[in-house]
Amino acid sequence: MAQNWFRYRSPEEIRADAKANGVHIPLAESAGVLREKLSFGSVTLENRIGVAPMEGVDSLPSGAPSELTFRRYGRFARGGAGLIWLEATATSQAGRSHRYQLMLNEKTLPAFQRLADGIREEGLRQNGFAPYLVIQAHHAGRMAEGRPMVARFYPGRDEKLRGFTGKLVSDGELEAVEEEMGNFAGLAKKAGFDAVEIKCCHGYLLGELLSAYERPGKYGGSFENRTRLTRNAVKAAKVHRDARFLVTARLGIRDGEPYPYGFGVRKDGGDAPDMTEPVRLVKEFAREGMPFLNLSLGLTLTAAAEKNPLLDLARIADLTGQVKKACPEMTVSGTAFSYFREFAGLHAAGCVEEGVCDHVLFGRMAFADPDFPRELRDTGRIDPGKTCLACGGCGRLIGARKPTGCVVRDRETYPVRE
Numbered sequence: 001m002a003q004n005w006f007r008y009r010s011p012e013e014i015r016a017d018a019k020a021n022g023v024h025i026p027l028a029e030s031a032g033v034l035r036e037k038l039s040f041g042s043v044t045l046e047n048r049i050g051v052a053p054m055e056g057v058d059s060l061p062s063g064a065p066s067e068l069t070f071r072r073y074g075r076f077a078r079g080g081a082g083l084i085w086l087e088a089t090a091t092s093q094a095g096r097s098h099r100y101q102l103m104l105n106e107k108t109l110p111a112f113q114r115l116a117d118g119i120r121e122e123g124l125r126q127n128g129f130a131p132y133l134v135i136q137a138h139h140a141g142r143m144a145e146g147r148p149m150v151a152r153f154y155p156g157r158d159e160k161l162r163g164f165t166g167k168l169v170s171d172g173e174l175e176a177v178e179e180e181m182g183n184f185a186g187l188a189k190k191a192g193f194d195a196v197e198i199k200c201c202h203g204y205l206l207g208e209l210l211s212a213y214e215r216p217g218k219y220g221g222s223f224e225n226r227t228r229l230t231r232n233a234v235k236a237a238k239v240h241r242d243a244r245f246l247v248t249a250r251l252g253i254r255d256g257e258p259y260p261y262g263f264g265v266r267k268d269g270g271d272a273p274d275m276t277e278p279v280r281l282v283k284e285f286a287r288e289g290m291p292f293l294n295l296s297l298g299l300t301l302t303a304a305a306e307k308n309p310l311l312d313l314a315r316i317a318d319l320t321g322q323v324k325k326a327c328p329e330m331t332v333s334g335t336a337f338s339y340f341r342e343f344a345g346l347h348a349a350g351c352v353e354e355g356v357c358d359h360v361l362f363g364r365m366a367f368a369d370p371d372f373p374r375e376l377r378d379t380g381r382i383d384p385g386k387t388c389l390a391c392g393g394c395g396r397l398i399g400a401r402k403p404t405g406c407v408v409r410d411r412e413t414y415p416v417r418e
Ligand SMILES: Cc1cc2nc3c(=O)[nH]c(=O)nc-3n(C[C@H](O)[C@H](O)[C@H](O)COP(=O)(O)O)c2cc1C
Pocket: 052, 053, 054, 055, 056, 087, 088, 136, 202, 250, 296, 335, 336, 337, 338, 339, 361, 362, 363, 364, 365, 394, 395, 398, 404
C-alpha cells in the first residue's frame, strides 16, 4: 500500500502534499550537507550517511555470518556510507529472536573478525576510506524463540506468545543480562568493531522495560527503575571503552503503544507523545560520556498515518527534533529515511539542515540500492531506477524467517516464494 503514497514526481509535489495535510516535512534544496564530515569525541565520520541495522535472517546455525551475510555487508561497504550499523546480533542463545539471527560469542568471534576486516577492506578499496562500524547488542525478550522473557504484562498479547508461562522474567535474570551485554561489548571490541550499541527499542527486552510502569521490584515503576537495565548495560559495556572503542545506544523514543504500555507517551492515557522521559534518558547518556546515539520510533503508524504515512514521517522528524534540540550536547543519528524514493536524500538533508539530527541512517534503501551513498555524493540524487519502493517486501521476508533483502531490486538473490 505504501508504494502508492510515495510516488512523488518532484520535491514540489512533496511540499504541496505536506501543505495540504497541514504537516511539516523537512526537505532541502540539495543533499549536499550529507557529504560533510561529522566529528564527535575522537571520531570523524567521512560523511553523514549511515546504513541502519537491518536483519538479514541468514546466519549459520552457530550464529556466525554466512556467505549471504558477507555479501550484504560487502555491498554496503562498497556503497560509500561513512558508517555501517550492523544488525541485531544476539548476546546469547536465550536472547536470540530466531535460529537465523547472528549471535556473537567466543565460538563465532573469528567469523565476526573476518566480517569486520572484510567490510573495512572493501570500503578502503572502493572508496578510499573504511566505514565506521557499530554492532547492535540484541536481546529479544518477549520475542525470543526459545522461552519468551516477558518484562511486563501486556494483556491480550501475552497469551499469544508461544511458551509463555504467565510469569515475568525475574530481577535475577535481568541482572544476568546486564553482564551479558558487557561480555558482548568485550567480544565486539575484540572482533574489531568501532562501537557497540545497546539496543533499547522496538519492544525487545530493554525497550520493553522502559515502559514497565506496573512491574514490581527494582526494574519497574519509577523512571530510574525502568531505565535501570539499559543504564547498567551501558555501564557494563563501558568497561571496554577506550579512545578507539565507543558505547552507543539505539533508543526508541516512542514505541506507538498507549500508556501504561508505551514509552514516550503522556501518562494521562492515550498515546499522545511526550518527550520528557526520552530527553531525560538521552541527557543521562550524555552525562555518562556517550557521544552519539540513534533515535528510532519503531513501528509507529497511527490510525491516521496508516491512511497517509506522510503524517507519520512528519511526526518522526518532529519528535526526533524535539529530543535533539533539548540535548544539543548529543550527536544524534535519525531514522526512517527510505520513504521518499529518489528524493529521500533531500528529506534526510532537510532534517540535518533543520537541526532534527546530525546524521541519518537509511535501512531499506541500503537493501534496494546499496550504492545510494555514492549516488548522493556524485549526483545529489538517488537513482530512480534503483531506489527502494517502501513496498514492505523485505519486512515480509523477515516475518517469514527467510533470508531478507530487496525482493524488487535484488530479486535473484531474494526471490518471492509463495
Ligand atoms: C527487514 C528489516 C530488518 C530490520 N532489522 C533491524 C535490526 O536488526 N535492528 C534494528 O534496530 N532495526 C531493524 N529494522 C528497522 C530499521 O533499522 C529502520 O529503522 C527502519 O527500516 C526504518 O528505516 P528506513 O525507512 O530507512 O527503512 C529492520 C527493518 C526491516 C524492514
